[in-house]
Amino acid sequence: MTGTLTDTHPRTTRRERLFVLGGLMLAALFSGASLASGAGTEVLAPVWLSALVWTVLASLAGALRRGLRHRDWSALRTGDLPDGRAERFDWDTRTGSHAWMRDLEDRHLHDDDHLR
Numbered sequence: 001m002t003g004t005l006t007d008t009h010p011r012t013t014r015r016e017r018l019f020v021l022g023g024l025m026l027a028a029l030f031s032g033a034s035l036a037s038g039a040g041t042e043v044l045a046p047v048w049l050s051a052l053v054w055t056v057l058a059s060l061a062g063a064l065r066r067g068l069r070h071r072d073w074s075a076l077r078t079g080d081l082p083d084g085r086a087e088r089f090d091w092d093t094r095t096g097s098h099a100w101m102r103d104l105e106d107r108h109l110h111d112d113d114h115l116r
Helices: 014-037 044-070 088-092 099-109
Strands: none
Touching: 014 044
């Protein structure tokens, strides 16, 4: 049975999730209150930027805490794809799937013989 749970890493708790996503929730509440009260919207961009920075830093802090406390460094490790075929990653994410076309265009554009 492939669906069995064999993960020995501790699960993320609600408190950890609230700590990471708390900045976004506060920004959403502040935005709603600001728009409902008719106050200016010029403070919304810094509020959301601060919430995003908070989320990134809190997530990193949570991963480091989990690594130091539970010896679970899986959040900071890069791993292989589940099927073990790392060469498919470039094609699946479409970052380099058309690189051959770019190379062909470069050769064609820099080839002056076709102009004669």
